[in-house]
Amino acid sequence: MSFFERPHRLMSASSVVMGLKPETLREIDDYAVWMEKVRAELVAIYGEGAMESEVSHITYATSDDPTHFSSRITGEVFERLRGYKALLGKADSIKRQRADKMQLQEVMEAAIRLDTHGGKSLRQQQRDLRRLKESIAQLNRQEAEAKYQLACLSPQLKNIFMADAIRVCFL
Structure with a gap:
């Protein structure tokens, strides 16, 4: 080609x-x-x-x-292009991880609401949910940072x- x-x-x-x-x-x-x-x-x-x-x-x-x-x-142009592609991949990966964890959060919240402990105490489930929410918040920060880096790099590569x-x- x-x-x-x-x-x-x-x-x-x-x-x-x-x-x-x-x-x-x-x-x-x-x-x-x-x-x-x-x-x-x-x-x-x-x-x-x-x-x-x-x-x-x-x-x-x-x-x-x-x-x-x-x-x-x-x-240098190709280094920037590689960096841009790597950032796109990183942003997509973070987005997928965040979506998976948000789905897990919904399942955990539903289990707590329905009082189906699955062998765990209610406090343990609440701690697990709190850790999961902290993890989602961290992924949100990482996603925002990746989007910012892409926004900074995009104008340089526009032409x-x-x-x-x-x-x-x-x-």
Whole structure:
């Protein structure tokens, strides 16, 4: 599967402009893999001679301004993307844990209301319920913190997610 649109938008002696398929940068996690994909695309279209020159840098343009290539794609960008994906996974995990514990809380409260102790004393059940509520409160704090971190990171990655084309510049 190619991550790049064909035909390429522009080819010159010093650079190549290639369109990106939507979500391309979200799918790749590693800068080295990204560079391999770019090199493979250049070799597939222009042959081995295209890679005689070393890649100087890669810039991208967004769909909002497709002719303005001002931001570079570097290893740091992919580190941020990995961090963003990890935060998304963490937030989802916390959300699932919280939902499970809230369901357990409902069951425990119902058992206390119906006075079905299940072999435990009422005080023990109330202590267990209190611990469970404290655990849910902790998960709520963790979820809020993860959402805050995502909210802080999202604006930094907004333009990357909107990348429409890249310019590969050669030395």
